[in-house]
Amino acid sequence: MRALRLMGPNELKVDEVPDPKMADSKNAVLEVTKTAICGADLIPYWGYVPGWEWGTTMGHEFVGIVKDVGSGVSLIKPGDRVVSSSMTSCGVCWACRHGMQPQCEKRALFGFSGAYPRLDGGQAEMVLIPNADRDLWVLPAEISDEAGVFVADILSTAYRGVKRAHVKLGDTVAVVGCGPVGLMSILTARLIAGRVIAVDTVPARLEQAKAMGAIPVDASTQDAVAAVMELTGGRGAEVVME
Numbered sequence: 001m002r003a004l005r006l007m008g009p010n011e012l013k014v015d016e017v018p019d020p021k022m023a024d025s026k027n028a029v030l031e032v033t034k035t036a037i038c039g040a041d042l043i044p045y046w047g048y049v050p051g052w053e054w055g056t057t058m059g060h061e062f063v064g065i066v067k068d069v070g071s072g073v074s075l076i077k078p079g080d081r082v083v084s085s086s087m088t089s090c091g092v093c094w095a096c097r098h099g100m101q102p103q104c105e106k107r108a109l110f111g112f113s114g115a116y117p118r119l120d121g122g123q124a125e126m127v128l129i130p131n132a133d134r135d136l137w138v139l140p141a142e143i144s145d146e147a148g149v150f151v152a153d154i155l156s157t158a159y160r161g162v163k164r165a166h167v168k169l170g171d172t173v174a175v176v177g178c179g180p181v182g183l184m185s186i187l188t189a190r191l192i193a194g195r196v197i198a199v200d201t202v203p204a205r206l207e208q209a210k211a212m213g214a215i216p217v218d219a220s221t222q223d224a225v226a227a228v229m230e231l232t233g234g235r236g237a238e239v240v241m242e
């Protein structure tokens, strides 16, 4: 199959690699239909991850159709359309049982090595899923592949941030930085907050933030703090997310 591998700093290659083979009863093989690039991919791309194994297949955000599952998989079956969890987790260690799956003692990040044990990712025609019942989530029919791929990381990261910021009904929320995660934070916070103020310096991002219902503040042409103060009667925002 073909896979996008990182061969050295700034050196990506679409390469022929062996098809994934299941080695454990909890495994599954997924045929990828949609995948995304993350800001986190730039860290190994620039050569900044100690111990990175050159040749690792990139990608932790992907949607696909399940091709095969091991005998120990009960929630996922061949033919299911699913989204990845970005990271694997065991479900039974201390961190997993305290709701901190990204700190799982056995964690790995798809499309990463060095910082975690190597786990080839989803920027490929197929990907091996270690713990299918936990690493995959079945997508409802009405969610497109393109919408579903946001659940892998970008939307869920933003949602977690909004939850942890304890946004309350009627709060003013200022979101500083309107890249993909910032925009998803706006989308999520808008469901609860009274107002969301979007701060960035890139016009296209601010346009998108405005379309999502936020008040845009261009920090390259105005003092962002002064703008937030003015919008809130001199009190400032109840919640600021960066």
Ligand SMILES: [Zn+2]
Pocket: 037, 038, 039, 040, 060, 061, 153, 154
């Ligand atoms: Zn990501």
Ligand SMILES: [Zn+2]
Pocket: 089, 090, 091, 092, 093, 094, 095, 096, 103, 104, 105, 106
């Ligand atoms: Zn765990």
